Amino acid sequence: MNRSILSLVKGAHSFRHVDEKEFDKNLNRKVDRAMRNIDNRTNYFFSLILLGKFLSHKCLPPYLLKENFDKLKNNIDKIEVFHGISTDVLKKFGPDSFNKFNMSNIFEWMEDDLFNNVMREFIDLAKPGSRLCYRYTLARPRNLDEKNSKILISEPELAAELFAIDRSFMYESFHVYRIDKK
Ligand SMILES: C[S@@+](CC[C@H](N)C(=O)[O-])C[C@H]1O[C@@H](n2cnc3c(N)ncnc32)[C@H](O)[C@@H]1O
Numbered sequence: 253m254n255r256s257i258l259s260l261v262k263g264a265h266s267f268r269h270v271d272e273k274e275f276d277k278n279l280n281r282k283v284d285r286a287m288r289n290i291d292n293r294t295n296y297f298f299s300l301i302l303l304g305k306f307l308s309h310k311c312l313p314p315y316l317l318k319e320n321f322d323k324l325k326n327n328i329d330k331i332e333v334f335h336g337i338s339t340d341v342l343k344k345f346g347p348d349s350f351n352k353f354n355m356s357n358i359f360e361w362m363e364d365d366l367f368n369n370v371m372r373e374f375i376d377l378a379k380p381g382s383r384l385c386y387r388y389t390l391a392r393p394r395n396l397d398e399k400n401s402k403i404l405i406s407e408p409e410l411a412a413e414l415f416a417i418d419r420s421f422m423y424e425s426f427h428v429y430r431i432d433k434k
Contacts, residue, residue: 266361269391278390279422286421295419338373351379355386357423359394367394375403375431382431385411387423404429 254275259267272278292298299307306312314320334341353374359367374384384404396404407428415426 262361269361269394271392272390275390278424282421282423286419290417290419290421297420338370338377342373342377345377347376348379350377351382353378353382353384355384357387357389359386360388360391362394364394364397368397368400371396371400371404375400375433378431378433380431380433382433383428384431385426385428387426389423391424393425393427403432405432 255267255273258275267273286295286298290298293307294311296306296311296313299305299311306316309318315324334344336344355374359370362370378384407430411426411428414428415423418426
């Protein structure tokens, strides 16, 4: 987790989107915050990272909890796994076909232009009133252009509330939008 090694893997240019250049400090700050603010007994990420195992049968990701087994089994046919980028998804499923978008940190190293073009694909894919969220691990958030910021309505209070209780504590910021598509 140091800059020289990560620069070799990702290309040094990626790091111009990062303010805090010392990653050990960045990570320590996040670990410190999580250890103070989040209940470690139920934090399965911490358990796995620090102990190499889950602490108990209660300290598990929801998909591994015993009480969720029947529900998952009964709905397993509704899950479709598709490998591809948003352009492929749009080609296969067409516009107005999804109402929830959890994009993890796919925008981490994108330039603003590409970020906005990809965002337009998600807007195309979205049904009116959909929700979209994403986060960054290290980088500063990219800027929505004028056209996209009229359609993507930011929900900063909800994002802050969820970010504060996120057990996967490594992230720099979290963003939630409602897609206000006429
Ligand atoms: C910084 S990495 C994030 C990796 C992710 N957190 C994970 O654990 O796999 C960025 C990822 O975004 C994906 N990506 C980039 N553009 C995308 C797009 N338009 N649609 C879907 N995924 C995309 C890339 O393939 C890459 O795996």
